[in-house]
Amino acid sequence: MPGFELFGDLERQQVNDVLDNGVLMRYGFDGMRNGHWKAKELEIELKNTLQSKHVQLVSSGTAAVSVALAAAGVGAGDEVIMPTFTFVASFEAIMMLGAIPILVDIDDTLTLSPKAVENAITPKTKAVMVVQMCGSMGNMDALQTICNKHNILLVEDACQAIGGTYNGRPLGSIGDLGCFSFDFVKTITCGEGGAVITNNKEYYTNADHYSDHGHDHVGNDRGAETHPFLGYNFRISELHAAVGLAQVKRLPEFIDIQKKNYTILREALSQIPEVTFRKVPDGGEESYAFLNFFLPDLETTLKVVDAFKVSGVDACWNYYSNNWHYLNKWDHLKDLKSLFPISTEVKEGLEYLKTKEFPESDHYIGRNISCLIKLSWTEAEVYERANKMVTAVKTVLET
Numbered sequence: 097m098p099g100f101e102l103f104g105d106l107e108r109q110q111v112n113d114v115l116d117n118g119v120l121m122r123y124g125f126d127g128m129r130n131g132h133w134k135a136k137e138l139e140i141e142l143k144n145t146l147q148s149k150h151v152q153l154v155s156s157g158t159a160a161v162s163v164a165l166a167a168a169g170v171g172a173g174d175e176v177i178m179p180t181f182t183f184v185a186s187f188e189a190i191m192m193l194g195a196i197p198i199l200v201d202i203d204d205t206l207t208l209s210p211k212a213v214e215n216a217i218t219p220k221t222k223a224v225m226v227v228q229m230c231g232s233m234g235n236m237d238a239l240q241t242i243c244n245k246h247n248i249l250l251v252e253d254a255c256q257a258i259g260g261t262y263n264g265r266p267l268g269s270i271g272d273l274g275c276f277s278f279d280f281v282k283t284i285t286c287g288e289g290g291a292v293i294t295n296n297k298e299y300y301t302n303a304d305h306y307s308d309h310g311h312d313h314v315g316n317d318r319g320a321e322t323h324p325f326l327g328y329n330f331r332i333s334e335l336h337a338a339v340g341l342a343q344v345k346r347l348p349e350f351i352d353i354q355k356k357n358y359t360i361l362r363e364a365l366s367q368i369p370e371v372t373f374r375k376v377p378d379g380g381e382e383s384y385a386f387l388n389f390f391l392p393d394l395e396t397t398l399k400v401v402d403a404f405k406v407s408g409v410d411a412c413w414n415y416y417s418n419n420w421h422y423l424n425k426w427d428h429l430k431d432l433k434s435l436f437p438i439s440t441e442v443k444e445g446l447e448y449l450k451t452k453e454f455p456e457s458d459h460y461i462g463r464n465i466s467c468l469i470k471l472s473w474t475e476a477e478v479y480e481r482a483n484k485m486v487t488a489v490k491t492v493l494e495t
């Protein structure tokens with residue numbers, strides 16, 4: 097998914113615009129800017145791309161998740177349902193607000209199992225956070241129905257899924273709020289950056305103020321602005337926004353390349369009966385950032401990952417024992433290793449993690465291989481890669 101593979105003159109020109117007028121901050125300094133408002137411009141581009149009424153840029157995807165939850169009023173003691181397979185940022189962002197992450201099983205979509213979500217709802221549940229991992233999505237209709245029934249928020253972490261759609265709508269724009277990351281390894285990058293999107297005016301205003309110390313952004317004298325409520329600094333800089341502005345215009349080109357490369361690899365692997373693919377819900381189209389497939393069992397899967405490495409097929413992972421993406425290795429969360437005291441409410445709320453097992457998640461993540469799709473491969477390289485992958489899988493299956 098890395099937009100960083102393809103940047104050059106367009107990004108340089110946007111960054112130079114900012115350096116030439118010298119205003120690196122997104123707010124204020126109106127007189128010095130010579131009309132350059134890169135963060136504002138990027139927000140407008142993203143509104144169009146993501147078909148959302150409101151976009152608030154922030155400093156990272158992690159910030160986007162925290163700001164989105166805060167904007168909708170999630171806080172101390174509230175429970176937020178999230179999947180066992182995600183990036184550590186999901187529980188970090190929830191815990192930053194004093195809320196409690198409730199991890200539940202995934203299904204063959206590699207994100208929230210609607211049944212597991214339904215079973216985890218309690219009177220304290222404030223939000224369900226579906227993480228659109230590796231460019232694809234959960235069963236959004238089923239998740240939305242559950243959230244409507246229980247009157248809880250549906251938040252989409254679409255940090256890894258820009259460019260994917262569900263029933264023709266961009267991922268991230270389906271729930272009450274959507275979150276994006278533009279860190280260095282995302283489909284489009286700002287270097288570091290993120291965005292919250294929503295069609296709800298109040299959530300947007302909250303996100304706008306909260307991400308800038310609670311400033312109300314009224315008028316053009318920053319020093320005279322009032323603070324309707326407490327906030328923090330999750331601002332993006334003009335330099336980062338400038339890079340993103342060049343990148344967002346290239347998103348369709350990046351998605352086309354990803355799709356082409358993904359399709360060649362998928363068609364090759366489809367010849368092997370033991371290989372099955374991650375389920376994309378009806379009406380969904382992936383962003384093609386990753387190709388995810390399943391093998392019969394964990395042992396075979398680990399052998400195939402090793403065989404890929406030996407044959408020079410890089411960037412393919414089994415996440416079962418991965419420190420960043422699967423709960424098996426999140427001992428710092430289970431043991432509550434925190435630099436500062438954690439509230440009793442959160443400590444008690446996380447007790448379940450010491451004993452709870454997640455057999456469905458183990459079943460899917462144990463057998464999954466997730467292959468990054470790069471933009472810089474030539475067609476010949478993709479075909480060579482496809483051949484090596486097929487040979488490696490067949491060889492492991494035959495031994």
Ligand SMILES: Cc1ncc(COP(=O)(O)O)c(C=O)c1O
Pocket residue numbers: 156157158159182183185186227229253255256277278279289290
């Ligand atoms: C699913 C998901 N959520 C959130 C994040 C956090 O994004 P950032 O690195 O911009 O803080 C990431 C980053 O990898 C991610 O993959």
